Amino acid sequence: xxxxxxxxxxxxxxxxxxxxxxxxxxxxxxxxxxxxxxxxxxxxxxxxxxxxxxxxxxxxxxxxxxxxxxxxxxxxxxxxxxxxxxxxxxxxxxxxxxxxxxxxxxxxxxxxxxxxxxxxxxxxxxxxxxxxxxxxxxxxxxxxxxxxxxxxxxxxxxxxxxxxxxxxxxxxxxxxxxxxxxxxxxxxxxxxxxxx
Numbered sequence: 001x002x003x004x005x006x007x008x009x010x011x012x013x014x015x016x017x018x019x020x021x022x023x024x025x026x027x028x029x030x031x032x033x034x035x036x037x038x039x040x041x042x043x044x045x046x047x048x049x050x051x052x053x054x055x056x057x058x059x060x061x062x063x064x065x066x067x068x069x070x071x072x073x074x075x076x077x078x079x080x081x082x083x084x085x086x087x088x089x090x091x092x093x094x095x096x097x098x099x100x101x102x103x104x105x106x107x108x109x110x111x112x113x114x115x116x117x118x119x120x121x122x123x124x125x126x127x128x129x130x131x132x133x134x135x136x137x138x139x140x141x142x143x144x145x146x147x148x149x150x151x152x153x154x155x156x157x158x159x160x161x162x163x164x165x166x167x168x169x170x171x172x173x174x175x176x177x178x179x180x181x182x183x184x185x186x187x188x189x190x191x192x193x194x195x196x
Contacts, residue, residue: 002138002142003138003142003145003146005134005138006138006142006143006146007149007150007153008127008130008131008150009066009131009146010063010064010143010146010147010150010151011150011153011154012060012063012124012128013060013061013062013063013064013072013147013150014060014150014151014154015060015154016056016063016076017057017060017061017064018060018103018154019056019060019103020052020053020054020055020056020057021053022103023053023101024053024054024057027049029101030053030101031046031049032099033049033099033101034048034049034052036099036101036111037086037098038090038095039085039090052079055075055079059075063076063131064147064150065143065147066137066138067137069134069137070131071132073128073129073131074128074129074132076124076128076131077125077126077128077129077131080122080124080125081121081122083102083121083125084121084122084125087100087117087118087121088118090113091113091114091118095113096113097111098111098112098113099113100113100117102117102120
């Protein structure tokens with residue numbers, strides 16, 4: 001396995017670890033998210049909610065370590081393709097107000113999905129498929145360098161996502177507050193105008 005594919009494998013692995021580990025102790029949150037998608041038969045919701053965090057974590061570890069590389073990448077591809085399918089079905093139904101369940105559950109965040117989530121899941125699925133057909137185990141030195149570099153890239157991505165959640169270029173936090181307050185005011189005015 002080349003350094004590039006080992007690094008890509010580590011990145012996908014760390015993404016899965018970032019998604020899976022926080023969910024291990026939040027069965028209710030995972031179940032709520034799985035049920036929110038409304039794509040599975042009811043009898044499968046609980047088993048999927050129990051298996052998903054463990055699968056994300058185990059596959060993530062395997063990909064970071066470069067162990068059972070092809071199988072782990074294939075399982076990751078199936079998971080990401082499933083996420084893509086669930087997200088796309090709900091977006092096509094017009095259902096955006098649900099928690100994607102991607103990376104645990106944001107406290108104080110408004111749960112909302114968008115096409116970004118579906119494209120991200122689809123892209124990760126394609127990358128995982130590509131990894132499943134690459135050469136096998138990397139040398140230990142290559143794997144250590146790849147895992148370190150992958151970790152740093154994922155850490156940078158998380159940092160940028162956190163900054164983006166706080167800083168909105170061209171917008172101020174008060175804009176969001178005023179926008180929702182303006183909508184509520186217009187709704188109240190309309191109700192009082194037509195209600196009296």
